[in-house]
Amino acid sequence: MEGRSSNEISSAEAVLVGALSSGVNAPxxxxxxxxxxxxxxxxxxxxxxxxxxxxxxxxxxxxxxxxxxxxxxxxxxxxxxxxxxVPVEQQMKEMGIHKIEATEKDKGN
The missing domain is CATH 1.20.58 (Methane Monooxygenase Hydroxylase; Chain G, domain 1)
Incomplete structure (x- = not known):
């Protein structure tokens, strides 16, 4: 789940993140x-x-x-x-499982 954009997050993952973090996301x-x-x-x-x-x-x-x-x-x-x-991306950042996409681009180069 690390470093994914919102389009790549499945509904099941969004519900799991919503259950484990603060706030409620749409899924x-x-x-x-x-x-x-x-x-x-x-x-x-x-x-x-x-x-x-x-x-x-x-x-x-x-x-x-x-x-x-x-x-x-x-x-x-x-x-x-x-x-x-609460957006799913914000919840993932609070939990520390969402990395900034710029660091992934640096790793790829």
């Missing part, structure tokens, strides 16, 4: 949104099964899970709206 945020979408599908299935069972305690627990997931997603959206996304 990491996209993966988090997909995760929350899949979580919403699971909660929808759980809620429909809870309504079919007609047990109030199960319905209340699933509604609590839905509320917790929704609040977490809304708070993450608001936090990122205030702080903004």
């Amino acid at each position: 990491t945020w996209f993966v988090l949104q997909i995760t929350f979408l899949l979580l919403a599908f699971c909660f929808t299935a759980m809620l429909s099964l809870a309504f079919f069972s007609s047990d109030f305690m199960i319905i209340a627990h699933v509604l609590l899970l839905v509320t917790i997931g929704t609040v977490l997603f809304v708070l993450l959206n608001r936090f990122l709206a205030e702080t903004g996304l």
